[in-house]
Amino acid sequence: MFSKLALLGFISTVTAHGTVSGIVADGVYYDGYNPAYQYITPAPVTVGWLIPTDLDNGFVPPTSYTNSDIICHKVATPAQIAAPVKAGGTVEFQWTPWPTSHKGPVIDYMANCKGPCETVDKTTLEWFKVDAVGLINPTSETDGYWGTDVLIANNNSWTVEIPPTLATGNYVIRHEIIALHAAGSANGAQNYPQCANLAVTGTGTAAPAGVLATTFYTPTDPGILFNLYGTLTTYPIPGPTLWSGAVSITQSMPAAPTASSPGIYSVA
Numbered sequence: 001m002f003s004k005l006a007l008l009g010f011i012s013t014v015t016a017h018g019t020v021s022g023i024v025a026d027g028v029y030y031d032g033y034n035p036a037y038q039y040i041t042p043a044p045v046t047v048g049w050l051i052p053t054d055l056d057n058g059f060v061p062p063t064s065y066t067n068s069d070i071i072c073h074k075v076a077t078p079a080q081i082a083a084p085v086k087a088g089g090t091v092e093f094q095w096t097p098w099p100t101s102h103k104g105p106v107i108d109y110m111a112n113c114k115g116p117c118e119t120v121d122k123t124t125l126e127w128f129k130v131d132a133v134g135l136i137n138p139t140s141e142t143d144g145y146w147g148t149d150v151l152i153a154n155n156n157s158w159t160v161e162i163p164p165t166l167a168t169g170n171y172v173i174r175h176e177i178i179a180l181h182a183a184g185s186a187n188g189a190q191n192y193p194q195c196a197n198l199a200v201t202g203t204g205t206a207a208p209a210g211v212l213a214t215t216f217y218t219p220t221d222p223g224i225l226f227n228l229y230g231t232l233t234t235y236p237i238p239g240p241t242l243w244s245g246a247v248s249i250t251q252s253m254p255a256a257p258t259a260s261s262p263g264i265y266s267v268a
Contacts, residue, residue: 017057017099018156020048020175020194024092025083032094032196033079047083049076049172049195057096059179059190062219071122071213072174072195079197080118087202088164090249093175093194095156098148102179102190103228105134105237106147108160109174110198111210117170117197125172126210130246131160134223135235144232148177150251161247165204173198174213178238184227187219208243216240 020032025047033048035055051073060069069075085091108131113120133147141149151158158175175194182188193213216239217224223238 017059017102017179017190018096018177018192019051019054019057020093020196021096022094023047023083023196024090024094025085025198026089026091028083030081030083030196032194045080047079047081047196047198049073049079049197051076059192061191062187062189062217062224065217065219066214068123068214070191070193070216071125072172073193076122076195078118078120078122078172079195082117082170082197082199084199084201085162087162087166087168087200087204089162090159091162091173091196091198092157092159095151095158098152098156098177100149100152101181102177103143103146103148104178104180104183104189105132105223105235106151106158107132107176107178107237107239109176109210109213109239110162110166110171111174112167112207113170113172115170117172120172122172123212123214125213127174127213127216127240128208128210128243129240130163130173130243131248132237132239132242133251134237135232138232138234143228148179151177154251159249159251161249162198162200163204163206163243163245163247164202165206165245166200166202167205167207168201171198171200172196178224180226180228183225184229186225189219189224189226191217206245208245211240 109127111125
């Protein structure tokens with residue numbers, strides 16, 4: 001019988017795609033979700049939504065854009081706890097290693113559960129976009145420099161600021177990568193939505209209108225049916241427009257290594 005660590009390791013290495021393994025909300029770490037948790041008794045309680053059928057760390061295809069799988073991934077069910085975070089605070093998503101070939105945008109949405117997120121009907125959630133980074137530089141490297149390249153350079157992590165004017169409440173945050181390496185063909189785009197529960201507190205009163213996730217995209221949107229390998233100039237980020245109260249932040253990246261340190265220290 002596999003040990004817990006061996007089982008988790010096996011699940012994480014059977015594929016070259018990815019999932020969010022953990023989040024850091026206002027400096028505190030919380031588990032994301034790993035499909036291997038379903039084989040552990042008792043199963044870990046996570047802030048990440050449960051996606052036990054995602055054993056291959058796979059994706060949601062464009063053919064599923066109008067069904068509930070696009071909301072928080074395949075057969076997703078709500079997390080049973082929430083990470084506390086202040087409006088104006090940050091949430092960092094920590095991914096398993098993301099393939100460099102899977103270039104594309106990184107997009108974040110939020111939805112107010114209007115009650116406990118642990119029991120929310122996901123099909124009723126109305127989402128507003130709080131962050132989106134697509135094509136940053138079309139010529140800086142092969143096939144352009146994208147949001148995913150920033151995520152990889154930042155140790156496979158992405159940070160989102162919770163809008164400071166957002167009203168106190170229970171929210172789901174939906175963090176998504178859309179991989180475009182096969183998007184030049186019909187139904188070739190790969191969506192990787194990941195959800196987590198947040199308990200947001202603050203003095204704001206903003207209650208932005210949202211839309212159902214099943215209306216975000218169509219298979220023929222210019223940012224979904226997209227040739228990554230053509231001559232790149234611009235990229236239209238798919239989905240609804242960015243909410244006016246959203247705050248775009250610069251992802252912090254590791255400093256460039258230097259050879260200035262002597263590496264040997266004398267002891268006084």
